[in-house]
Amino acid sequence: MKALLIWPVLPNSFWSFRETLDLAGLRASTPPLGLITVAALLPSTWEIQFIDRNVQFETDEDWAWCDLALLSAMIVQKEDFRSLIQKGVALGKKVAVGGPFPTSVPEFALEAGAHYLILDEGECTIPLFVNALERGEPRGIFRSAEKPDVTQTPIPRFDLLDLDAYITVTVQFSRGCPFQCEFCDITNLFGRKPRTKTPTQMLAELETLYQMGWRRAIFVVDDNFIGNKRNAKVFLRALIPWMEERQYPFAFITEASVNLAEDEELMELMVKAGFTLIFMGIETPDTEGLKEIHKEQNTRRSLLESCNKVTEKGLGITAGFIVGFDHESPGAGKRIQQFVEDASIPQPHLSLLQALHNTKLWTRLKQENRLNDNLQSFHQTAIMNFTPTRPVEEIVEEFIDAFWNLYEPLSYLKRTFRHFMKMQGYRPKAQRELSTGMLRLMLIVFWRQGIVRMTRLRFWVQLGAILLCKPSFFIEYFMTLCVGEHFFAYRKEVRAKLQTQLQELRS
Template sequence: MIILVNPRATRPENRRFPLSIMAIGAALPSDVNWKIVDGNLPGIDAFSVIAGHIEQAAAEGDPVRSVAMTVMPGPQLVSAVPLAKAIKQRYPDIPIIWGGNFGSLYPQPVLNAPYVDWVVQGQGEETFLELLEAIAGRRDPKTVAGIAFRQKDGSHWIGPERIWKGPGELPAPPYHRIDVGQYLRPTILGHRSGVYQASIGCPYGCNFCGVISVFGRREKVQQPERTAEHLRYLVQHHGMDSVHFYDNNFFLNEAHAREVARTMKPLGLRWWCEARVDALCRFSDATWRALREAGLFMVFCGAESGSDEVLERMNKGITTEQILMTAAKTREHGIIPEFSFIFGDPEKPEQEMENTFSFIRRLKAINPDMELISYFFTPTPQRRRTYGGVDAHAGTPDTLEEWIEPEWVAWMTHEDPRLPWFAQKLRTRAQDFDLVLKSRFPSVHDRKTREWGKLLGKAAAWWRWRQEIYDDPRLLRQIRRFARITPDDSQAYGHLRPASAPKPRRSPRIVLTG
């Protein structure tokens, strides 16, 4: 028996398919018994469920061979640490395996934790199978690519990277092993929204992005026909009406986009995806129309900065002119664009932030439906480099216990990274700008503010937006507070959530090098 665990990462009402552990389970041989435990389900006590599976498996003569957990940075790490501790304390002989992005980015603190035995780095399907052989004593663990572990002398072994495969080379998601209906939740896309991932990796070299650390500058994409086949099953058998694609880069090129549109259109789904502005601005009007007719409702693009100089320093590979062109194209074809921007440039934080404010205003003038997704810059480990003189590992915690303290959770989620070059007054100004913009132009995501509050906020923000005055918008904060149906939810998944203003926290120990 293998137990695959998705520790709590969000509130139950925001749960989504546990795609990562579903993929691991699908790759296991048919004679291996496995169960999924999803800590995001309502009313679940993950430890009690896991313990029950362990006791039952032992009684039935199929003892649990390992407990494998997927762990993302942020709220999921906060849940995973005490859960792994509790399992190891009660069942010390059962190997605990961690996979997911956190261990891939930061293996050392995971290996410092006595309650985690193995770390799977990068793509896990084949690595996990070989690791099970090593745990059973049938092979030397040092021959397994993509794993890390503590050696007998306490030193850490971090193996070579595994050559990974695209989704089209791996088994289909095992939807029959979960209660699909529990995961189809209402979003702005529809009443029964699901999630899907049709590719892995990204071929671009943005030097602030953690995707490169896990997969390098590579992307593998399955054929659109196979994607449509899996989605068709969910539509026909479970009534899914919309889908949020998790791909880091959904369109390879225009020909691929047209094929996606062709296969998606018969499904009748409304969908969200992530794409590059340099690709989108090259699409013909015919391709844009095809995508809109196929159900594309919203497209997320990493704009990041309103400065060509900064974009070049980021190795982003796009220009401000391309961002403006994409805003115009989305307006022309009735597709809502989401543009992300990073505040907290290490070299010229104040100048860059003010420049980006001005650029966002230009985007809003071109396409008033444009949605802003803003982040604070957070150093992320990347292959053989630093960004702007920032060593992303320097000063980060050596233990998981410190990683789950509030200030480091805020750092991991980009909500409030306390960095020496980005003063509190700049963070506050960025938050005030965001409030003025989203009061003047209520977000399509905002379903938690009463309509009277949106109308009052629009009117109250009109003068501030017109005069470019963002400091200390007390009235707007009061309107938002009184008009909220429920508080902002910082544990909602991905970009389908509003940003929340973080509370002051102690500064993490990030230092500059070079």
């Protein structure tokens, strides 16, 4: 079997970092870990070609070569995903699909013409798919309620990647989350009991990347790295000597719940292991809003104190915030802005509330007849896909104002400085590399923020203060400024597209 594995185009979004990547000569922020893991699960007798369309497009020769096109997608990729299914079918190829979007919305792929739907987790359903192919079955939907033992998951096919195209690569330690946030679909996809790989597995994956010459950031893509704190600590204790022996070749990024701040030992282990940045889902500073969405874990202690504690330990924070909850009072955008400034969070991920398929929020809104668009794209330029309790124009205007102000260049610069000045944690001497593209990006940022913009005086003063007071954090600080270039451009797109949609609603 000749299989062409394709990852669709990701439209510009908060996470695309498009402006920054373009300046650095890179093509994409991260590779599709799920698809290269699928490649490792397929029979060794198959011939495989891999295409990330964010890096390069497939050719007519690639389509002519393959017997089967195998696609994965998230909902934000739905337009290119549908086009690829239709193209494969039109060319007479068998098309198989999987991943989070088809698993949540299988009817979309069926309507587009896909022959095979490999849903849920691939360790369970890929063998079912392969067996059906061997029997000559022309179509099929393969599902499994069983949650696989991830200690049996093979090392992803990192060899299929053009590593020079990405700013970070990805690995996964755990699947599942113990919490039950109403708007989140992670427990639907992966369950509430976190399943973790063994330290031996993880070190084997990291060693593979190390031997391939990777010396930059690694995103541990767990939806909650500390969902199983005990196993996370076991892994970290094994990771620390591995990193020390190799002079810290990687900087780790991951996602964790706010209760990380309650565990001093866990934070210290993460810092010693080379973790530098954590995404935390704060959602809202309003306690009643947190209770509404069943995020009680964020109400047990002061959110501001939790953020400060994590930062002071030496872990940078980027945090998720949402506007549009039912019990939200007017001014939610302003309250989020104030919290972000008080906590000095450089990169707040601000979004309008969307109802993801088959979440508790989706089910509730469907029962209340409040859903009005079943297939939104779910990023910052999309208006909510349900009827909110407040006027939608009021919510969207608050969101536009907050997103615009939070990513005003001077505000971003000041916030980033305060954030890094709080850090008191440990930073080992690292064996990392700055590519030619990254050096070019840094020079552009010196020009834009230090000479052209009105930020120039503060830029140089803060740069000197970081070099003097926090020299071990200098590269992280400066790279955060570099990433800001994406947000400065993206806020204009967000405002323009949402204002257009508001005008359409009013007409």
